[in-house]
Amino acid sequence: MARYIFITGGVVSSLGKGLMAASLAALLQARGFRVRIRKFDPYLNVDPGTMSPYQHGEVYVTDDGAETDLDLGHYERFTGVSARQSDNVTQGRIYQTIISKERKGDYLGATVQVIPHVTDEIKAFATADTDDLDFVLCEIGGTVGDIESLPFMEAIRQLHNDLGRLQSIFVHVTLVPYIAAAGELKTKPTQHSVRELTSLGIQPHILLCRCEQPLPESERAKIALFCNVRPEAVIPALDAPNIYSVPAQYHAEGLDDEVLRAFGIETAPEPALERWIDIMDRYANPEGEVTIGVVGKYVGLPDAYKSLHEALVHGGLANRVKVHIRWIDAELFEQPDSDIAAQLEPMHGILVPGGFGVRGSEGKIASVRFARERGVPFFGICLGMQMACIEGARNTAGINDAWTTEFGETSEPIVGLITEWMSEEGLQKRSADGDLGGTMRLGAYPAKLTGNSVVAGIYGAEDISERHRHRYEVNASYREPLEKGGLIFSGMSPDGTLPEIVERPDHPWFVGVQFHPELKSKPFDPHPLFAGFIAAALKQSRLV
Ligand code: GLN
Secondary structure: EEEEEEEOOOOOOOOHHHHHHHHHHHHHHHHHOOOOEEEOOOOOOOOOOOOHHHHHHEEEEEEOOOOOOOOOHHHHHHHHHOHHHHHEHHHHHHHHHHHHHHHHHOOOOOOHHHHHHHHHHHHHHOOOOOOOEEEEEEOOOOOOOOOOOOHHHHHHHHHHHOOOOOOEEEEEEEEEOEOOOOOOEOEEEEEEEEHHHHHHHOOOOOEEEEEEEOOOOOHHHHHHHHHHHOOHHHHEEEEOOHHHHHHHHHHHOOHHHHHHHOOOOOOOOOOOOOHHHHHHHHOOOOOOEEEEEEOOOOOOOOOHHEEEEHHHHHHHHHHOEEEEEEEEEEEHHHHOOHHHHHOOOOOOOEEEEEEEEOOOOHHHHHHHHHHHHHHHOOOOOOOHHOOOOHHHHHHHHHOOEEEEHHHOOOOOOOEOOOOOOOOOOOEOOOOOOOOOOOOOEEEEEEEOOOOOOOOHHHHHEEEEEEEEEEOOEEEEHHHHHHOOOOOOEEEEOOOOOOOEEEOOOOOOOOEEEOOOOOHHOEEOOOOOHHHHHHHHHHHHHOOO
């Protein structure tokens, strides 16, 4: 039977619980255990798909087509275990399930209540589909004391009892702030946070204490005493130089040993950390550097492009170079006096990422043109590929009015709404006036690559599968004029109807993809397209 690790947070939000969960899972996996991480989000949206990236950061998409919290991206990047729909639930989804059951009469006349109905639904979610696992790590979003997270706290309290002895533990993540004026680390917020947690019936087994300064033994002992845990179970989590050094750092502080001890597991192999040590070495000792300009819309919030940022870093690890990312607001290039060349000339590669809406689109199209004309490596992702096709249509195929129906009516729909397409589950349909949530082409779809294409060389394969999240598609009926202009459709859906990849073979590196390759990149297994793009940027850096 799977064992459960419930991870809660206290004192403040943004402590990086997701990264901690991912790092702990990576350590357990490195000891040979089978792990899976789940995220419980207390907000009332059914999923984060309709939330602005500015509110909630990136929407992470799974192979099975779920729009989920960005923490699932960390989970995949650290463990390599593909996340599933069943690994992220929101309070909104829990209520949606309960209300639809109530309407069907499934509760047989009972009064439907938070306890037991909501808590039962949460428990059912936590324990579903875990037979083949050794550990399930459940991260509870939010901070202890939030009204919204109460049903989740109650559910894990109950589950701890239901599961029986030594089958589950609580790990609480807190902050030990450094007060510069006093020159001291303060333990009081941690004490209060644990008190809040115990008032809900949850006694943590392990405290993971985020701190900017090393935690002195005296303070560790004090936290242990006041919070009713062993001193060894107070794990200092000092700020790390980069996220991929966190697993090794926590191991050095004894986190995984304490977790196993709390479960009463006395014999477990030492973790095989070679893969993390190699990544840390590549990270710390780059042999060169490149600068990539990302021309997008949500450039003010790094979390909005979390996976993209990480995938570029992975591309750097693959080539042993440091990647500097310049986030450029596409709207800047729409000002009449903007000097696009001055902004983009220092870049060794230009990337136009995914996005929604017309704002900044002419700036993106101008960036594509700059990259094409100047021979600068170009990578277009999702909306970025659509912009590359519109640029190609206007400037190399003479279709001056080229446009996408996403932004309004047009006589030249280079990109348009496709209302029917095939998936493994059969014919999928969507309509222009359908719901916004959950109605896009979502999740993994196969694509066929042309044998002698640039991308087939990069992948080393002709059959690939990648994750999608978009409503519009490049219109295959423009294939001929676009290819005459040098933009080759080198990847198509297996039925040949949907363009999935375009490339310019006469350019040093110019690739547009309709999917999101950044979602599948891992530090120990960089995505080939990102490795290839950074390799091309490195070549470019030696030219300029
Ligand atoms: N807005 C575009 C579409 O819906 C692209 C989406 C994206 O880049 N994820 O097709």
